[in-house]
Amino acid sequence: MLSRHYALSQDGSSLSLAQATKTVPDLAPNSILIKIRAASLNYRDLLTMGDAGGTRDGLTPLSDAAGEVIAIGSSVTRWKIGDRVSPNFFPAWLGGAFSPVHLSNALGGGQTDGVLCEYLVIDQAAAVAIPDHLSFVEAATLPCAGVTAWHALFERGKLTAGETVLVQGTGGVALFGLQLAAAQGARVIVTSSSDAKLERAAALGAWKTINYKNQPDWDQAAMALTGGHGVDHILELGGPDTYDRSIAAIAPGGKIAQIGVLSGFGAQPNLTPLQFKNASINGICVGSVEHYARLNAFIAEHAIHPIVDQVFAFDEAPLAYEQLRGAGHFGKIAITFDR
Structure with a gap:
């Protein structure tokens, strides 16, 4: 199966953002396949685009997304098809003390592909459930900020x-x-x-x-x-x-x-x-899967809705970057994958 995604490609001494396609990898026994429904941007994404020396050519950017599980590996027990989930910023920081090794594995930065793609394969332990009262766009604003x-x-x-x-x-x-x-x-x-x-x-x-x-x-x-x-x-x-x-x-x-x-x-x-x-x-450098789960429980308890400044279509992702760069936003800038 092919997945549309965005890639940061070397353009001389800088990076440019453009659409491409790639093959979705096969599921490992403990992995889930998420159909991404929305993503959001952070200031960190501007830093990644500006770091031509430290960002892998062809990197899929962004760390924040929400979507639904559409396939599960043979050993998956935490999720079922149709579940609404969001991947953690640090996929391997499940809980406990932070380890510097997680820095190199953060989604959408340096060498690790992120979530600005139609389909994402991730370990079942790296995802959290989305609060029922949130839309996909709202949930996609949570993993980093x-x-x-x-x-x-x-x-x-x-x-x-x-x-x-x-x-x-x-x-x-x-x-x-x-x-x-x-x-x-x-x-x-x-x-x-x-x-x-x-x-x-x-x-x-x-x-x-x-x-x-x-x-x-x-x-x-x-x-x-x-x-x-x-x-x-x-x-x-x-x-x-x-x-x-x-x-x-x-x-x-x-x-x-x-x-x-x-x-x-x-x-x-x-x-x-x-x-x-x-x-x-x-x-403070973002947080663990356990942190994310406790945040979502608090958000659900208090019926909090994230503040979304503007939502762009998938094909308008470069405009979302420009909106963020302009620094005139109030709250989050998001991208919806729904057509």
Whole structure:
């Protein structure tokens, strides 16, 4: 069987995205065949397209997808044909402690093919069930951004009701952080340079908002909003341009989740204040299959719907990349495979 897919191909010193076809591999005894119904993009996908030296020629991109099982291997017991599933970002990180070996096997990056394809073969243990109330498009937004926010706030952050959370921006991870934290009963502060986006964040449950264009000292604004105490949890998504302010705004005993590189790599903040606040930094790189399953249980319990900014058809995938690159989105950008 042939599967349409997109490939990142070498074009001089850069990579270009184009459609191609490939043969779907035979099923191993423990594998399942998923008909992909939707996928979504992350900032990481722009980095992959821009990394001509580290990305295999012909790589199928994207890590996030949802679909239905249409065939199962002879030893599969977890799934049946017709089940709605989503593959985990790290297919082999099932649970427990993280191993660096998983980095090279992450879907859609470096050398490992991803999910921008009509059919995907994956081990049965690498998939999770989709919440019943979500569409395929909504479910396809969860594997990277949703799991990252969950891992940061709940698995490592141990977020409880009444605590204060600050999220930077209104991209995928930020809005999942807002929705999940608000459902937990936390007070969420959202920063953005757009008043229109901040109004939408408030409608989703943000406790307070800060326009960092009007208030560049947003760390001081966050301290004022919390009566000088500081913020209990910060989703650090910016990188070098935001890190020192995150450290200034964190509360005693607070937790900074190191996630993003939107302003670049190589942040070198002054860490000394963390010592005298007894605060900490948790490095967060997506999450395990167990994390994903617990996220979906929470989403189902609270009837949360992911925020999808725009949906493109499969043939319009390059336009989805351009929309993401323009950075004007609020929430996730998705691709539907339904014709």
